[in-house]
Amino acid sequence: MTASMPAAGGRDRAGPQEPGYQPDPQRWRALWVTLVAGFMSLLDVTIVAVALPTIQRDLHASAAQVQWVVSGYALSFALALVTAGRLGDALDRRRIFLLALSGFVVFSAACGAAPDITLLVVARLAQGLAAGFMAPQNSALIQQLFRGAERGRAFGFFGATVGISSAVGPLTGGTILALASGAQGWRWIFYVNVPIGVVAVLLGRRLLPRARRPGRGSGHRRGRVDLPGVVLLGLGVLALMYPLVQADSGGLGRLWWLFPVGVVLLAAFTQWQRRLVTRGAQPLLDPRLFTTVRGYAIGACVGTLYFIGFSGVWLVFALFYQHGLGYSPLRSGLAVTPFAVGSASAAVIAGRLVERYGRTLTVCGLTGVLVGLGGTALLLRCAPLGTAPWAAAPLLLLGGVGSGFVVSPNITMTLRDVPVHMAGAAGGALQTGQRLGAAVGTAALPGLFYVTLGRNGHYPAALFTAIGAALVGMAASLALAAYDWRRDRTPGQP
Known part of the structure; x- marks a missing residue:
């Protein structure tokens, strides 16, 4: 028999004392190990973008070749997620996580040492595959280790990690390039993962829970992939x-x-x-997740639509600041730091509030993102360019706070009712949607930016058009979140 699924509409509000649940005394320390590893893997999606011109010059690569340093990582990352999640569910999350993290460290070193563009792209593909195998184990381990309000807090930290890693990539990359000067300074963007990853592997071996084989009465079996x-x-x-x-x-x-x-x-x-x-x-992925686990299907769609705009926005801002205003990579990253600060702070707070306010946080957060990013684009379009970037800081802070209220609560609301033995596959599917959304955004928004720029040669107008397109996806995400919010507040709704 296959595993039974929870009834639609059932919310997992069980506390840490639910029958059969024994809190792991090392659970919070184990969480931080997985979050550090997750931060590295997600940071590597965006951190490399600011170094592409340097890499292209140093390795004498074409524009198409160097683009694969970014896109190849994103592609192999997305391809691995659901399969890796199911393997973690079927075999051993701890083992999959540690093997993937070890591979990520090795391939990070290979990226830094690559003598030519071909080997760099191959190493990046392997690094992305390792990251894809690691990522779904993060959310699955949270499902396994935490219950009730603690799970909301844990997902709050996880959401903060997702939001911060995406937002601070340009700043981190610019900082490393500024400190590691020279034609080959870009290599330290990859080398920096090595010591952090080695420490995470050692701590993970000590702190992560070992797999327990399900008993006969557990209602599920590990089975084949x-x-x-x-x-x-x-x-x-x-x-x-x-x-x-x-x-x-x-x-x-x-x-x-x-x-x-x-x-x-x-x-x-x-x-x-x-x-x-x-x-x-x-x-591999039980279809009943989308039909009987309340909130999973809508939450996955909310995340996908949101990441279409969220991921592409940072490339557009980098193009505007570096090419339009002549900023260095470091200064360009500093210009969008208020968003990262707001996102980090709000995500942790949202993790504590999600059990009480639920989807309300997502609706309010998406509204804040729309107002913050929309206002920023309008200000940069209309105000003098010498003062506009710094005048936009409060609006970016508002957008960041809104983002913190989107990512963290949406992850919690989407995954909290998923049975623990399916948490890896469910988390992998959720992140696959986010990666697909990110791929759409990072392809479409810079393309729209360049099309607009080619027509009028005006960087503020190109930024305004691209950000406006990103907000369309976010508005659709808001509509879905508002629908789910109203359904939760209406008695008798399925």
């Missing part, structure tokens, strides 16, 4: 993402036909998963 599902899902995600990561070299025009292929493959994957459930076998 669904290999046909792995192939169908992997090819489907690849078909959707490959044109996006090739966008800078005309991939959208040349490879548009992969989008319908990807849709067909994902439809076949969904049908295959349903067939496995009907036969009583273990699917």
Whole structure:
């Protein structure tokens, strides 16, 4: 028999004293180990962007080749997530996490030592694969180690990690380049992961809980990994993402036909998963997550739509500040620091409030992001360029606070009712949606920026247009969150 799913509408509000749950005395220390590792893996999505011109000059690479340093990492990261989550559920989350973290450290060193662009891209692909295997274990371990209000706090720290790592990438990369001067200073962007990762591996071996085999009455079994599902899902995600990561070299025009292929493959994957459930076998991603776990489907869509705008915005700001205003990478990163500060502070607070206010936090947060980023774009469009970036700091701070109230509560609301034995696959699917959204945003928004710039040569107008497009995705995310909020407040709603 397959595992039973919770009834729709049921909320997991069990406290730490629920029957059968024994709090791990090392759980908070273990959490910090996973958060440090998660921070490194997510930071590497954005930190490299500011170093691309330096890498291109030092390795004598073409623009298309150097773009793969960023896009290749994002692609292999996304391809691994769901499969890695299911492997963690089926085998041993601790072992998968430590192996993936060790691989991430090794491949980070390989990136830093790469003598040419080909080996750098290969190392980045491997590094992204390791990060993809590590990421879903983070949320799954939170599900495993925490209950009730503690789980909300833990997801609050996790949400802060996601938000901060994405927002501070440009600043961190710019700082490292400023400190490690010289043509090969970019290598330290990768080397910095090595000592931190080694310490995290050693602490993880000591603090992370060892796997317990489920008993006969547990209602689920570990089972085999669904290999046909792995192939169908992997090819489907690849078909959707490959044109996006090739966008800078005309991939959208040349490879548009992969989008319908990807849709067909994902439809076949969904049908295959349903067939496995009907036969009583273990699917890679149980379709009932989207139909019987209340809030999971909407939460996954909210996250995907939000990351379309959230991820692409930072590339647009970097283009505006560095190319339009002539800022250095460090100064460009400092200009958007208020957003990161607001996001970090609010995410931790939101983790403590989510059990009480629920989806209300997400609705308020998305409203804050829309006002903050929209106001920033309008100010930079209309105000004198000499003073506008610093005058925009309060608006960016507001947007950051809003973002902190989006990412952390949405993760908590989406995953808190997921059965623990399916937490890895569920977390992997949630993050796959976020990576797909990020791929769309990082391809579409800079492209729109350049199209607008080519028409009028005006950087503020190009920024305003690109940020406006990002806000459309965020507004759609707000509409879904508001629907879920109203449904929670209406008695008798399914």
